[in-house]
Amino acid sequence: MFKQLLVPIDGSELTKKALKKVAALAKADGAQVVLAYVSDPTPPMVYGDSTLGYGFTQKEHKKACDSYAKALFKKAAPLLGMGLKVSILHLYHPNLAEGILEAAKKSKADVVVMASHKRSGIKGMLLGSEAQEVIVHATLPVLVLG
Secondary structure, three states: OOOEEEEEOOOOHHHHHHHHHHHHHHHHHOOEEEEEEEEOOOOOOOOOOOOOOOOOOHHHHHHHHHHHHHHHHHHHHHHHOOOOOEEEEEEEOOOHHHHHHHHHHHHOOOEEEEEOOOOOHHHHHHHOOHHHHHHHHOOOOEEEEO
């Protein structure tokens, strides 16, 4: 049914659980999996693990993002198991949902497969739902795993 699955990852436990379902779907369809990570292009004033309160240059920020994405891909790929064709895509976009849709376009995906935190009520209003935003703006199918 699907031949190119775009799977946004963030390193959360939810994503790790979803990758097992993604592997089963990809194997059933003989599909290729594209793991995608979207970084914000704007450097923060302070990184969470930094005790220093100074700004970061664009170059330092890009290096940190690339390093983090590389570590995520290294952890995520083995969770898909053997026998799948897996590629990776790291891109920068200030809006996560739009970045995911851009990744889908770049990878020529025919479906976006993503996990959802199932936020609703006040939490959903305050924290938002990236899955919901992707669904609303997507021009291709979006499969949401819970």
